Amino acid sequence: MSLFGGVRRGVFTVPGDGCIDFKPLFKILEDNDYEGWFIVEAEQDPAKANPYLVQAGKIGEPQIIKVTSRDPEAPPISYVKVSGGIFLDMTIHDFDMVRYLSGSDVKEVYTNAAVLIDSAIGDAGDVDTAIITLKFKNGAIGVIDNSRKAAYGYDQRVEVFGSKGSVTVSNDTDSSAVLSTEDGVFSEKPKYFFLERYKDSFVEELREFFDAVKNDTDTPVSGMDGLKPVLIGLAAKKSYLENRPVKAEDIEL
Template identity: 45%
Template sequence: MVNIGVIGAGRIGRLHIENLHHLPATVLRAVADINTSALETIEQAFSPQYVTSNAEDILHDPEIDAVFICAATSEHISLIDKAIQNKKHIFCEKPISFDIEESRRVVKSAKEAGLIFQLGFNRRFDPSFQQVRKMRLNGQIGTPEMLQIVSRDPSPPPMDYVAKSGGLFVDMTIHDFDMARYIMGENIAAISVHGGALTDKRFNDYDDIDTAVISLTFESGAVGVIENSRRAVYGYDQRLELFGSNGAATVPNQPIHQVEWWQDDFIKSEKPVHFFLERYQTAFEREIAMFAESVQSNTPAVCTGDDGIAAQTAALAAARAWKEKKTVYVADLESETIETS
């Protein structure tokens, strides 16, 4: 059994807490959050061994094997440093931080300490996406030539969230950059971006955009396209296609239900599920199960700190490509210190 402490009981923290509560391989030992009402709700619903308003209690608890860092991104580095000092394995939500140099430093420190470090890129654990990757590895697609990812949220986040999100590429597209590397099995070499604040002009107030078409060139020369929007009125739009020399594999949207209604003048099917909690429920469950397995067996995580660095670097390259209106080569950023807005 792996004793877990969760730091941060907001939306994503609560999701992990619920899944940990039901996972046989883990014990939900403690939850920390400064919001006492949130802690009361968690305590009543999921019965952790204790709750606390001080994350230090979890970080210094000798009974805890691993911590889930689900606090605000601005707090990640401090929490990761303390987790490493106290020999806790780490599951961290994305991004690692807003400073790529600091992200690199803590990932290196975790490696040197012999600790498991997993990033919360849950889409790697989606059965459909895993099947596409398996088909690529088995040679069923042939040589990969083109990748298309469509990722559109049902509605924009609140502007107070946008102000501290790090921008579209670090907050949203970072998942797609990780998915691109995971599906293709190689790094992104170059990025160019077209887009703007098309759904809500207030994004301009934060030097941000809500709509983007991102062109990728991979190290092999294969190409890819990521389409992002903060608003899709029909639901959570999550599609993928991998095209290669032997054919293509596609992942369609996941509808609310599979029933189709056929009539003489129309065929009606259901729209996609509303948002990520519904779409990736299975993936969220599987990612924490795999993390627990990595801790128990002392084997590398499926999604490592290095994967987090690669996705964050791609996100920063995309931000530069958008601002400077040019193609940016990811390698040019790999030794730079860059902070997001």
């Protein structure tokens, strides 16, 4: 079934949560007697990392991918109990991004994790701090470090190192001003959370979705692109629980 056909039969998806005015969207659906699902999803758009430099071969063959992903505050324990755990509610976005940046699927996962922020998270059966190392099918290797709480704010950085160079993306701040005095050099903290950091990305996702529906063309990502990060997340969790490397292909839903 084509995307256009799927939408006509009752599938409608909108990225973002809180940064988009949904009232006009609901009005469009209401005016057209839409009776299908209305799904709101949040996804980190790696356009911030300018992946086209990687895909265009500007840095050669990717060899090392390093991702830092740290939230500004730990989530409520009520959320931790139902979220599926850090690897499926937080790191899953990083798994999604590294597949895109590397141009390759993940072959093997090894996880080292601990409870260092809030013992209640451990009591709920989860961890709050993790290092995940990855082996990709194209030979590249990667590392993701996660923390549920960074005292200085939402820390989102990535580097892709290749045979001809590297591309690095730092945190976004509300101001690029840097104050330098005899007391030191000061700059803004990172933007507070994903709604602030990725709001432009959510809008771009929405635009691409509407273009695909209007022109009856494929979207840049497929259902399989959504499934594979879940499988990697399950592999990461299994690796932590069993204290061993786990091959992504061994995970089944």
